Amino acid sequence: MKHETVCGLDIGTTKTCTVVAVNGSAGLEIVGVGEAPSLGMRKGVVVDLDETIKSIEAATEKAERMAGIHFSEVLVGITGDHVRSTNNRAVVAVSGEDREVTRGDVRRVIDASKIINLPSDRQIIHALPRYFTVDGQEGVSDPVGMAGARLEVDTHIVTGSSSFITNVLKCVARAGLEPQGVVFEPLASSAATLLKEEKQVGVVLLDIGGGTTDIAVYSLGSAIYTATIPVGGNVLTSDISLGLKTTLSEAEAVKKRLGATPSDERFEVRTLDGRATHEHTTAELRQIVVPRVLETLRMARQKIVENVPRDVVLGEVVLTGGGAQLPGIERIAEEVFGLPVRVGLPNPNTIGGLTDAMAAPQYSTAIGLLLFGVNGERDAALRHGGRSNGVVSKVQRWLADLWA
Numbered sequence: 459m460k461h462e463t464v465c466g467l468d469i470g471t472t473k474t475c476t477v478v479a480v481n482g483s484a485g486l487e488i489v490g491v492g493e494a495p496s497l498g499m500r501k502g503v504v505v506d507l508d509e510t511i512k513s514i515e516a517a518t519e520k521a522e523r524m525a526g527i528h529f530s531e532v533l534v535g536i537t538g539d540h541v542r543s544t545n546n547r548a549v550v551a552v553s554g555e556d557r558e559v560t561r562g563d564v565r566r567v568i569d570a571s572k573i574i575n576l577p578s579d580r581q582i583i584h585a586l587p588r589y590f591t592v593d594g595q596e597g598v599s600d601p602v603g604m605a606g607a608r609l610e611v612d613t614h615i616v617t618g619s620s621s622f623i624t625n626v627l628k629c630v631a632r633a634g635l636e637p638q639g640v641v642f643e644p645l646a647s648s649a650a651t652l653l654k655e656e657k658q659v660g661v662v663l664l665d666i667g668g669g670t671t672d673i674a675v676y677s678l679g680s681a682i683y684t685a686t687i688p689v690g691g692n693v694l695t696s697d698i699s700l701g702l703k704t705t706l707s708e709a710e711a712v713k714k715r716l717g718a719t720p721s722d723e724r725f726e727v728r729t730l731d732g733r734a735t736h737e738h739t740t741a742e743l744r745q746i747v748v749p750r751v752l753e754t755l756r757m758a759r760q761k762i763v764e765n766v767p768r769d770v771v772l773g774e775v776v777l778t779g780g781g782a783q784l785p786g787i788e789r790i791a792e793e794v795f796g797l798p799v800r801v802g803l804p805n806p807n808t809i810g811g812l813t814d815a816m817a818a819p820q821y822s823t824a825i826g827l828l829l830f831g832v833n834g835e836r837d838a839a840l841r842h843g844g845r846s847n848g849v850v851s852k853v854q855r856w857l858a859d860l861w862a
Contacts, residue, residue, distance in 0.1 A: 666781025
């Protein structure tokens with residue numbers, strides 16, 4: 459069997475991560491990983507083209523060296539406060555003489571659902587069918603072959619700023635890579651961490667990155683609300699640095715080690731000039747950490763309260779991204795949401811070659827991008843062209859045979 463290469467590129471505020479996998483007879487297996495510091499991104503938006511290009515090149519070179527293969531096509535993660543979501547409904551008449559729903563009818567109704575009032579500077583990133591209705595019968599997941607005269611669809615539509623997306627893709631292209639498509643990052647993270655049962659019952663995913671916190675709410679198996687708030691773990695690191703009068707690197711180390719844990723101990727940090735150390739207590743640290751974490755989680759909760767219907771049942775909160783590693787964050791999240799909370803890790807049952815180091819929440823987005831690239835699953839990315847071979851042709855075939 460021919461092995462196809464699948465690559466995911468997560469350009470974060472703190473780090474850029476490239477993951478490459480091969481899809482062979484044994485399934486999808488990670489063969490290379492590369493990371494580099496991100497110096498050209500702020501809150502999910504490119505602020506320095508050259509620095510972003512350098513980060514992509516460095517991460518990609520490391521992944522290629524580890525994998526021992528060269529690749530040129532990548533699926534790119536997109537985030538930022540410019541991303542918005544809405545739900546839309548469309549209806550078409552079933553076209554066949556025998557009144558049987560065809561794949562063509564499904565394509566037509568999905569296309570119709572994408573007709574929304576959209577400013578000229580915005581574009582659709584995803585149009586995700588939530589469920590179909592055939593002659594008033596709601597909740598149909600696959601209407602092809604059903605008898606009926608009227609086909610409706612409820613679609614979750616994600617849009618973003620055209621200029622922001624273009625700048626990201628420009629950096630990818632200038633780094634010598636061909637963007638295979640873009641995926642809103644919490645959808646990728648969801649693919650890597652959430653179980654089907656969780657999506658069905660109702661779940662909130664919070665992907666806490668360095669500069670942003672991404673939100674994805676699922677109910678009855680589909681995304682019903684997605685958003686980004688422009689606050690992430692970097693703000694907390696800055697707070698600790700200011701509060702303890704130490705360097706950002708010291709603050710980051712203290713954050714990862716102690717966070718908001720209820721332990722009672724003393725610890726030392728270096729002064730700003732690095733020439734001395736001074737002592738602090740975990741109680742002092744909690745006074746800095748807890749208010750900021752509460753603020754971030756409450757902002758996310760408020761977004762959900764304002765945009766998710768009250769009758770939607772939510773059974774759990776899943777935290778992922780680098781910020782999910784903060785000691786004590788689960789307890790704070792349970793207090794804010796009043797729901798059970800777990801940390802979402804990439805699921806080893808969905809992908810091979812997942813080392814202990816990779817089975818961590820900060821890699822959820824990059825691994826989720828791989829799953830999009832190979833599966834062409836229901837939550838598929840809007841494609842931005844590409845050569846019609848390998849994975850791209852597979853994706854194009856899937857798009858052509860939607861719901862087949």
